[in-house]
Amino acid sequence: MEFIMIRAGFLFDWIELHLESKQGMKFFATVLVSFFVSAIILIELNRRLLVPEPFASHVSLSHLAAIEQAFNLLLALEVVSLILSLSHSVTKSVGKQFEILSLILLRDTFKEFSHFSEPLLWAEIAPTLGNIIASAIGALLIFVVLGFFYKTQRSHPITGDEKIRSHFILAKKMIALLLLVSFVGICLNDLWGYFAHGLPENAFASFYTLLVFSDVLVVLISLRYSAQYQVSFRNSGYAVATVLIRLALIAPIIVGAVIGVGTTLFALGISLAYNAFAPQPEAFVCKN
Known part of the structure; x- marks a missing residue:
């Protein structure tokens, strides 16, 4: 088992090195720009009836839809970054x-716009104005609260057996690899559902459901290395935050924005409480 964990760790490090490198980020930025420009061109061709069926029915007639699709690709890249961050820090x-979540709310704003005809007509916009404003303000508030959340983070160096600590990190890398493979599978299944059956995009909501289980798994595994109540409460509380984010994604837009902001405040509260009452470093067994 240890051999498998070590090999999985090497594979994870190789993937992270290439995806998170400066060259990798430049490559993905180029892909995003190319995708956005190509989407606009394809939509324009479809407006001129130059896209053959059955593809034409899957291509929007609004140029604003290109922004939504570009955001979807950006979100996919952010999810990959999230998966890779799992091995470094729970926080x-x-x-x-x-x-x-904040980017999804911004994406939803453009998603509403993509349903409007060109040129824009106030009569079409007015009924959905509440949803557009709620998504935009919700994203802004999450951005602000998240800034305070990051500022509250404190380094709690943990002494203990280096070998045990490395085992926990390897375990999280294995979970991250499984999440990465699962997310790719979810995206492919989502694309198939859209093109074959016209089903709406559901990849990110499905991924957050999977993320709930992985967060709980990390909490349970961490108990092998640290049974401190404060650590268990913090990690369990963050798992609850993931559940609430999942609820925000399926709720009506205005309610989802409120849940999203409230959940970010909840996570901030957990961080502040943990900083105030975290046990002394020597009481820990490993860093998590």
């Missing part, structure tokens, strides 16, 4: 979840 992983 960093939670922060990434809220970053993605």
